[in-house]
Structures are given as structure tokens and as C-alpha cells.
Amino acid sequence: MSTDDGKPVPSRRGLLRGTVAGAAVAAVGASGGPAPAAAEDGRPEVRSGQVEVAILLYDGFTALDAVGPYEMLCRLPNTRVTMVAREPGPVRTDTGELSLIAERAMRDVRRAHVLLVPGGGQRGTTAMMEDTAAHEWIRRIHRRSVWTTSVCTGSLILGAAGLLRGLPATTYWASRPYLKDVGAIYTPGRFVETGKIITAAGVSAGMDMGLHLAARLSDEKVARAMQLAVEYDPDPPYDTGSPEKADAETEALALKLLADAAR
Numbered sequence: 001m002s003t004d005d006g007k008p009v010p011s012r013r014g015l016l017r018g019t020v021a022g023a024a025v026a027a028v029g030a031s032g033g034p035a036p037a038a039a040e041d042g043r044p045e046v047r048s049g050q051v052e053v054a055i056l057l058y059d060g061f062t063a064l065d066a067v068g069p070y071e072m073l074c075r076l077p078n079t080r081v082t083m084v085a086r087e088p089g090p091v092r093t094d095t096g097e098l099s100l101i102a103e104r105a106m107r108d109v110r111r112a113h114v115l116l117v118p119g120g121g122q123r124g125t126t127a128m129m130e131d132t133a134a135h136e137w138i139r140r141i142h143r144r145s146v147w148t149t150s151v152c153t154g155s156l157i158l159g160a161a162g163l164l165r166g167l168p169a170t171t172y173w174a175s176r177p178y179l180k181d182v183g184a185i186y187t188p189g190r191f192v193e194t195g196k197i198i199t200a201a202g203v204s205a206g207m208d209m210g211l212h213l214a215a216r217l218s219d220e221k222v223a224r225a226m227q228l229a230v231e232y233d234p235d236p237p238y239d240t241g242s243p244e245k246a247d248a249e250t251e252a253l254a255l256k257l258l259a260d261a262a263r
Contacts, residue, residue, distance in 0.1 A: 051217055053081040054112035054141065057091040057102050058134070060124020060262075064203050065151040066100065069116055071230050072210030076218050084109050086134075094121030096263025106137045114213065115141045118206070119152025119172060121262045128157045129182075135161035147213060148197050151206035155199040159184050167194045172202035173243045174255060204241075207232060 053073055055066050066083070074081045085091045085102030092099050117138065119125060128134055138161040142148045150158050155171040158164055159182025168187035171179055179186045191200040191209040200209035211232070215223035227233075240246040246254070 051079040052112045053114040054084045054109055055116045057083050057085040058128050059092050060094045061118045061120040063093045063098055065118030065206050068207040069210035072214050072226055095261045111144050112141055113146045115145050115148045117150045117154035117157050119154040125153040129160040151200045152202045168192050169199040170201045
């Protein structure tokens with residue numbers, strides 16, 4: 001396709017690619033890659049070099065728990081996000097109607113700067129809470145990680161691995177009572193940061209945590225730009241996004257919808 005003067009009309013993809021490329025050069029030049037987290041407050045630091053983020057997939061995980069933070073982190077300068085599972089290949093989500101591809105097996109990933117454990121449906125979460133081999137891998141990565149994180153019921157998996165004993169944490173609203181069973185102290189919030197562990201509340205809260213983590217791995221300027229890059233500007237048509245804002249009938253229906261969709 002061309003204009004009246006014979007010049008080709010750039011495609012939308014081409015326009016976007018050019019715009020993003022120019023902005024990326026400016027952003028990297030300004031930030032110089034990942035910046036250390038503030039050391040004076042006792043939190044861990046990210047040193048220079050590529051930041052490796054490992055997202056653990058397992059049968060029955062919830063898609064947005066993994067994909068939400070992925071979108072906030074995968075375009076950060078000098079950052080690589082890898083999906084990891086027991087074996088490489090497709091891993092089913094909690095509905096059984098969608099799979100994500102794991103690039104690497106757990107046995108082949110011995111270290112990551114950031115570990116992220118998504119939550120899942122009852123089947124997936126329960127199985128992972130009983131999976132001692134997965135717990136050992138989580139503990140091994142955690143020993144050398146800069147940040148260990150979870151979304152939704154992923155905190156119960158971290159807790160089952162022994163990482164949350166006596167620590168403040170959050171999880172999916174309907175699973176809050178179970179935090180005490182893994183030794184954690186339920187603390188309200190979209191995400192809760194304690195030392196190098198960050199736990200996010202249910203599903204969509206992983207995007208909020210992802211932006212917070214983006215600032216930790218890079219800086220606030222880059223995190224703000226990432227929020228704009230993905231146009232994350234929530235303005236939901238309803239105000240029932242937490243149990244504090246919903247009635248009992250809505251809570252019951254929400255849980256039924258989840259249970260009916262589980263595979």
C-alpha cells in the first residue's frame with residue numbers, strides 16, 4: 001500500500017516497532033540497565049548484568065498469576081523471564097483450556113535472581129503444597145535469589161516449602177485462613193513485602209506486584225513507563241473486587257464460577 005506520492009504506508013506494527021525502539025533506546029540510555037535496590041533499608045540488591053526471572057508453572061496454575069507479572073517484567077532492560085516446570089513443554093492452566101509453554105525443566109535451573117510462584121485452582125495448589133520435590137527446588141532457588149515472590153495461592157506453596165514461617169504474607173481472599181496453616185501471618189494488601197519475599201493477593205494483584213518489582217529491579221522511572229507501555233489503568237465497571245466490597249451472595253457466586261471452570 002502506498003500514499004499519493006508513491007511512498008509506502010507503514011503498517012501499524014511497523015509504526016509501533018519504530019516508536020518502541022526509539023523510546024527503548026532513550027530509556028536504556030537514561031537508566032543504564034537494572035539499578036540496585038536500596039541497600040540502606042536492608043533489602044537485597046541486584047548487581048549489574050542480566051537479571052534472570054524464573055516463573056514456576058505447574059498443572060492447574062492460574063494463567064493471569066503468571067502472565068500478569070510476566071508482562072510487567074519481560075521488557076525491562078537486561079532482564080530475561082523464563083517459564084520453568086517439571087519438564088519443558090505445555091503446562092495446563094486451572095481451566096484446562098489454556099496452556100503455557102515451559103522453556104526449561106526445574107532440574108536445569110539452579111539459580112535465578114527472581115523466583116515467582118503463581119497460584120492455581122484447588123487441584124493445582126493442593127498438589128503443589130504436597131510436592132516435596134518442588135519444595136526442595138523452591139528452597140534451593142530461594143537460598144540465592146534476590147527476590148522470591150508469589151501471586152494468589154502461590155503464597156501457600158511458598159509456605160508449604162517452609163519459607164513463610166512467622167512472616168507477614170497475603171494470598172487470595174478465600175484462602176486467607178490457610179496462611180496460618182503454613183505458619184504465615186495474614187496481612188492485608190495488594191502485595192506484602194517482607195525482606196526479600198513479596199506475596200501478592202489474588203490473580204490481578206500480581207500485576208501490581210509486578211510493577212513494584214519492576215521498580216526494585218530497575219527504577220521507578222522505568223516502572224512508571226512500563227505501566228504506560230501496557231496501558232495498565234484499571235477502571236472496572238463494578239466495585240466488587242475484594243470481599244470487603246462484596247456481599248455474601250456475590251462471594252458465593254464467585255467461588256462457584258471458579259469451581260465450575262476447574263479442570
